[in-house]
Amino acid sequence: MIRKTDIISINSIKELPSLERIKSIPREKTLKLVFENEVKSKREKIGENLKKELLGFQVGIHTIEPEINIAKLITDEEIVSNQDFFEQCAKDYRELGKVLLFKLINKLNLKLNEDFPLGTFNALKSGKKQIGKVENWKYFVHGFHCGFENKTTGQTIEVPLVFGLEFGDLDPYFFTKYIKSTPNYKPLPIEIYEDYADGIRINEKMISLGKFERISSNIGNHFGIVVTDREKVNIKSCEELDEQNEKQNKQVGNSKFNIWKFLGLKK
Incomplete structure (x- = not known):
């Protein structure tokens, strides 16, 4: 649904x-205040x-x-009324992300670093395999994610790698884009x-309801949000990864691996 915009010209403070x-404006509308010369x-x-x-x-x-x-923005009441829908979307997001990532791993014949998937996919960023296709999906490895877009339906999903x-990490922007692009969810209940901004409110309210929860990542001071009702997996911290790789490198006589240097950040 396209929002309509009410425009009000402001020539003096009294016209605000x-x-x-303002609070009575429904979500289906936006308000634009245009300030004329004297009050710009x-x-x-x-x-x-x-x-x-x-x-x-x-x-x-x-x-x-x-x-x-x-x-x-979307209200707490609207989120509460649709909490089952958002919870199912989060579960679907997690499952689809996993399926697509392993399809890509199999196609490219990659050896997945299960503790730190970014360690596997980072190598693709400097070559021709950073962008490509797997079955009916386009993929693009970037940042901490591998994005997928269905060539037929336009459905999009960003799979986290850290x-x-x-x-199933639910970045607020990526999560709402996924919901809005998924054909099976249309028409949306809300x-x-x-x-x-709506994604942030959905995540925060779902956390307060106990439906979502925060998790730590492989990267220091980086956190995620996932659906609470899931099969939990162990996520190693950057310190644990450094310690693990140090032990492995000592066995083969290599210098210490440091996750921050690997990402191009000094520490």
């Missing part, structure tokens, strides 16, 4: 809509105040145009308009 009026200079201050007052809203202060865009054999 009240907080009550006050736009940023007004926008920052609106951010503090409008909890549960996305307030965007345009960096070039003299405008503020306001959108109501949680050991846990492939609209998702702001992929990242």
Whole structure:
């Protein structure tokens, strides 16, 4: 569903809509405040105040145009009402990610580092195999993920590579994009308009409901979110990986492996 936008020209502070009026805007609409010459200079201050007052809203202060865009985000009540749907989406995401990743591993004849999958896929980033196809899916290895897009349906999913054999990390943006691109979920029981901001609210509320939980990754100070009802796997920390590789390298006379150096970061 495409949102409609109400546009209000602001020529003076008195013409600003009240907080009550802004809060009454349904999620199906957005509000654009256009500041005319005399009040342009006050736009940023007004926008920052609106951010503090409008909890549960996305307030965007345009960096070039003299405008503020306001959108109501998915509510706690909507998430609670659809918690079973979001939980099933998370389970499906985890399963599909695992299936696709192993299809790619088999096609490219890779030896998977089960403790640290990124160690296997990082090598693809500098060659022709970084981008390609596996069955009816296009894939692209980038960052901490391997992305897949179905060539027929347009369904997309980003499979994480820094949680050991846990492939269900729900990045808020990637998770909502997956939901919106999955044919079997249409029509959606609840609209998702702001992929990242709505995704954050969905994840946080699902955590508070006990449906999702946070997990640590192979990378220090990097965490993920996964569905709680799952078969849990052990995820080694970067310190454990360093210690494990140090022992292995001593056995073969190599220098110490360091995950931060491997990623191009000093430590």
